[in-house]
Amino acid sequence: MIRPHRRHPLWLAFALHRVSGLLLALFLPAHFGLLGTALNGAEPLDAALAWTDNPLVKFAEFGLVFLLAVHMFGGLRLLALEFLPWSPRQKTLAAAAVALAAATGGAFALQLV
Amino acid sequence: MTTAQKSGSGTDTIGNHGTGEGADESAGSSAPGAALSVSVWRGGPGGGRFHDYEVPARESQTVLDVVSWIQQEAEPALAYRFACRVGMCGSCAMTVNGVPRWTCRTHVQRVAANGRLQIAPLRNLPVIRDLAVDMDPFFERWTAAEGRFHPGTTRHDPMAPVDPASPARREADAAIECINCAVCHAACDTVAADPDYLGPAPLNRAWTLLNDAKDEGRDAILDAVAGRGGCLSCHSMGSCTRHCPNGLDPMRAIAGLKRATALRALRGRR
Numbered sequence A: 001m002i003r004p005h006r007r008h009p010l011w012l013a014f015a016l017h018r019v020s021g022l023l024l025a026l027f028l029p030a031h032f033g034l035l036g037t038a039l040n041g042a043e044p045l046d047a048a049l050a051w052t053d054n055p056l057v058k059f060a061e062f063g064l065v066f067l068l069a070v071h072m073f074g075g076l077r078l079l080a081l082e083f084l085p086w087s088p089r090q091k092t093l094a095a096a097a098v099a100l101a102a103a104t105g106g107a108f109a110l111q112l113v
Numbered sequence B: 001m002t003t004a005q006k007s008g009s010g011t012d013t014i015g016n017h018g019t020g021e022g023a024d025e026s027a028g029s030s031a032p033g034a035a036l037s038v039s040v041w042r043g044g045p046g047g048g049r050f051h052d053y054e055v056p057a058r059e060s061q062t063v064l065d066v067v068s069w070i071q072q073e074a075e076p077a078l079a080y081r082f083a084c085r086v087g088m089c090g091s092c093a094m095t096v097n098g099v100p101r102w103t104c105r106t107h108v109q110r111v112a113a114n115g116r117l118q119i120a121p122l123r124n125l126p127v128i129r130d131l132a133v134d135m136d137p138f139f140e141r142w143t144a145a146e147g148r149f150h151p152g153t154t155r156h157d158p159m160a161p162v163d164p165a166s167p168a169r170r171e172a173d174a175a176i177e178c179i180n181c182a183v184c185h186a187a188c189d190t191v192a193a194d195p196d197y198l199g200p201a202p203l204n205r206a207w208t209l210l211n212d213a214k215d216e217g218r219d220a221i222l223d224a225v226a227g228r229g230g231c232l233s234c235h236s237m238g239s240c241t242r243h244c245p246n247g248l249d250p251m252r253a254i255a256g257l258k259r260a261t262a263l264r265a266l267r268g269r270r
């Protein structure tokens, strides 16, 4: 349960940014591990890549794209907040960042099917 | 002692509560004649627990009225603080149903959930007793953030002109009406997580001074707020702005300090 003083859009945007960042950090070792299989020749890499054709993995990739997008747009929002002249519309900007991420993830999901 | 109260059908239209973001909890108001179920945290630095009281519900009752009623009628030893009762002194802040608020200008009708109130001391400050917290750590941060005026002239010098329409003065004016209530300090999760963090109110104060044409402490201020626990620790989660009862925007002030700090670093001055 989110404690009452945290129930507002910018805190949720902060939480989303933190959680997506942590999940991406967890994904990175797997990413490098897979790329690292190429060190032993094309064979192991191809085997690993064949595994990623699994529909479940494909679907997980959609989540990954969403996480990347939400972290990137959220990060751009924070840069704008901190370095551009102040805008009082911070909640709108946070909503826009999530909407752009959803659109990016959605576009990726659509080209999957 | 606690009994569940059926919520009445009162209105939610009482004005006169300056919270910037409007109501964030739905009002469950009690009709006059009904009673409120109030849990008040009682204890000291070593711990404590909530005690339950039944308090008569009244029209236009504030949370501070409820606490005062308990102290006068039920629990004479209850420790709490207030002074002005009109939202000027900043001494009456408490945690009401999980949200930090100035109690003297928070209407019960607006925040009670089904006739229930839970009142606790402010978060992020040491409890002295019951609802009274030690404000020293809060004000020590004001000093650490150089939140004091740095005069550059004496009474014999001419007064520095201040243009009220200049962008810097507008920034200062927008942030200056702080009543030192520590509501933002209690709302901020970075304050909770990082003992070195100066917190929203002291940084907001530093920002007003940085924009004050008469203040000559620009470098001292930027040194104070650029260091460990300074403005760069802020995660821009905006709970300070959300809950400041005076409608100030410390998050904006801190973003301004971040810009000023970065600009100074880019220019190679520090």
Ligand code: SF4
Residues within 6 Å of the ligand: B187, B188, B189, B190, B191, B199, B200, B233, B234, B235, B236, B237, B238, B239, B240, B241, B250, B251, B254
């Ligand atoms: S914006 Fe900064 S100061 Fe305000 S609550 Fe968030 S971390 Fe704290």
Ligand code: SF4
Residues within 6 Å of the ligand: B177, B178, B179, B180, B181, B182, B183, B184, B185, B200, B201, B204, B243, B244, B245, B246, B247, B248, B250
């Ligand atoms: S900035 Fe607002 S919430 Fe924080 S101490 Fe000042 S008046 Fe209170």
Ligand code: FES
Residues within 6 Å of the ligand: B082, B083, B084, B085, B086, B087, B088, B089, B090, B091, B092, B093, B102, B103, B104, B105
């Ligand atoms: S009693 Fe002074 S601000 Fe509430």
